Amino acid sequence: MSTGFLNVVRRELRRLTSRPIYLVGMVLVPVVMAFFFIGMLNPGLPLKVPAGVVDLDHSQMSRRLTRSLDAMELIDVVEAPMDYHEAMEAVQSGRIMGFFMIPEDFEKDAVGGRSPQLTYYFNLSIYVPGSLMFKGFKTMGVTAAGGLVQTNLVEKGAPEALAGVVLQPLTVNSHPLHNPWLNYSYYLSPSFLYGVLELMVFLMTAFSITQEIKTGTSPQWLAAARGRIGTALLGKLLPQTVIFTILGWGMNSLLFHWNHFPMNGNEWWMVIGMPLFVIASQSFAATICAILPNPRLALSICSLVGILAFSLAAFSFPVEAMYGAMAIFSYILPVRWYFLIYGDIALDGWAVYYARMYFVALLVFPIVATLAAPLMKRALRKPVYVP
């Protein structure tokens, strides 16, 4: 066993260093992508959304409203279109993400008790800035209304402090636990880093296995392992496990140590989870190769699944809101379980007891691969290349 195993490991190390494509797929792509996402998402929230104000009133009150809008943290008033149509064109050409309309006779109506109506339009075809703008506009609408009611009440003789309470009889304070800044990057960066890692593990595993079939070297590989498929797979994949695990740890230290992402739990569980995640991803790809021992099909399936994982693993859209049939697919993705570990341990800071099932889920993948291995043995003995 041991000499066969070492034979395969030595053989694999020679293969990995023989062609640049292994270096590209296993090191270059993950490293470049890691720095790419970290660099891109560093600013946190995209503040200062470009907006327009259509002021049809031109009064002191409307100008004050415009100034308060511009002073908001979320909004940057960059244009003052003359009317609705001009504002709409500015949205359609992308210069602004939405606009706030102050109607004619706004000040006169407000003071005269004729309840004027403010309208605002926000473009949700780009979601994040669109919803930030909505938040800013809505706050402004409510504040403007509140200010006026307060003035009215005070005029009618209510004490000023009481008027404030009447305006808002109770407050509900929201506490976004562990992420009070609502930093979007906390979700996007790790999900994409782990997603890219999984994708490249899928591809390189499938590539290195099916390459043996394509070039007809698979009988030789099997022979080096003394005919044992378990030894053959272990020896071939272990060097890759080591490389990808080190890369994964590097990604985590990039997140938690260089960029100070929240780590509210025990970081060791993230460290221990990484090799399990890599092995689970390798097992997934190996299972695919065992069922479809053909370079094109195996790599196609791995690509399709690896790319869909970014949507299916429910980093941005919760699984419980998906159709049942779609939600099933998210359970067969290793990256989903590692991301859940990240959510539980790093973000929420729960004890590992509550995340135990996610670790178990990662361990199921190698078991499935072991069951599928005999299928692969048959394909390796008599390699057939179908382009």
Place this chain on the structure above:
Amino acid sequence: MKGFVIDTKEWLSETARIFRHEMSLVFSDVGVMLFFFFLPIAYPIVYSLIYNTEVTRDMPVAVVDNSRTAMSREFVRHADATEAMKICGYAADLQEAKRWMAEKKCFGILEIPADYTRKLGRAEQPQVQFYSEMSLLLRYRTFSSSIADLQIATGAQLRQMTLDDLGMPSTGETSTIGSVGFALGDTQQGFASFIIPGIVVLILQQSMILGIVLLGGTRAEQRRRLKGGGLPVTGDSMSPSAQVFGRTLCYTIVYIPLSIYILHYVLHFFHYPHEGQVTDYILFILPMLLATAMLGQTLNMMATERESAFIIVVFTSVAFLFLSGLTWPRYAMTPVFTLLGDIVPATWGIEGFVRINSDGATLGLEPRPWYWLWGLTLVYTATAYLVTRWQTRRG
């Protein structure tokens, strides 16, 4: 002059031969068919199925009611009635509620203070606390809009009560400023309606590049086998520009019906935002197809075998999605990333198409993306020509 005419004729017939040959290659290679047809046809449907429910609602929320009065129970009923919240039970204290959260039994905790009713009676503004679990931002976003509704609804009711108690006229008689908001583009405010119109454009680009690189990798393998007595690659002896133009013509013609399917029928069938004019967006997408065909032939530089397409192209989809500004607005990026995004056809394709499709813009309102796409077409034509010349000379 005469020589030029003959050359032109010769060039045109070479282009036509390349075009015909490439067409037959596309339709005889299952791998290419998978990328060129299966991917653009099936992917938009899969994505639609993933996101079709659009929103998440009725998420379990635990209540810690320290007041235990009729008024606090009424508040909880109001909370249960909101879109986002579904009260899953009363916890004895915050500790128990937090344990429920760790066990994923609830995603939010509503804590009502002991002096809730007393403070309301004294008009002192009680403070209700809401704790949201944050492993997904979308959950919090849904919660937070429901909390605003809850506060406004209960607030209005309570305000009336307080004013009646004080013997003051209700606010209805004084002036108020109303405000109303309208969502543009994604009027349903759903996740799918926002992401699908952009993603389908990216699918067009990526599936085309994958297919082209697969064809390029096949040619590279064939050239290597030539030394061992294999057949020469059709077209290698012809003029590089005829090769580039003939192939581009082939890919573009294959992709025009696919573009109509993706950009029109998919969006139409699944009831996504679909405002623009067909002529506008087809004319708009044409230079993106051309630029993509040329970019693919440039990337062939790295295609040494069939399978390299997977390793050098697939992962770029994720990067391109980010660079396009769909998930992260481009104005918030650092200049390096804006520049990187500028040279990807899909960035401009998504920007212009989303505005035409979702916001109802016309082609005339989108000159910048359109000119950029034509500019990229020119640049990548030059690079594709150089790569093709280099490869066929070497071979």
